[in-house]
Amino acid sequence: MSFKRNSIKKLIHADKIETRYRPGTMLYEIKDPILGDGSLKLTVLAQATEEGLVLKMETVNIDSSTKIYAVYGGASGTTFSRNGDIGADPESGFYLLPEYCLHNQFQINKNQFQLNYLNKKKETQIVSRKFFKYKFFTAN
Incomplete structure (x- = not known):
């Protein structure tokens, strides 16, 4: 963005x-x-x-x-037909859409974040990342 x-x-x-x-x-x-x-x-x-x-x-x-912003979110738990190979799934499946953000929970601490979301089996998945030279903030 x-x-x-x-x-x-x-x-x-x-x-x-x-x-x-x-x-x-x-x-x-x-x-x-x-x-x-x-x-x-x-x-x-x-x-x-x-x-x-x-x-x-x-x-x-x-x-x-x-200013250029990187937007992260939309962990829907969707799996793709060939692990995301180009042309195998609709491009729109990779977009950041509001409905993909349902039940996403972020915890932000300075330059790192943790995302909790549910996969298709309704199991909690956790993604945690740390970045250098970047600041995080939440948006709606």
């Missing part, structure tokens, strides 16, 4: 998203007027031993007043 001069836009709605797949890696270059003449480059890798991802974000010629 990008914010500039009282404008907010989800990156999924950007004017141009170039996507490239490399074995084990997704590369995105995002361009939109809200980013000015610049672009946002994302490198995404899946974790090998547990559910999760590693994200590298690079900005290229983006005005320093632009």
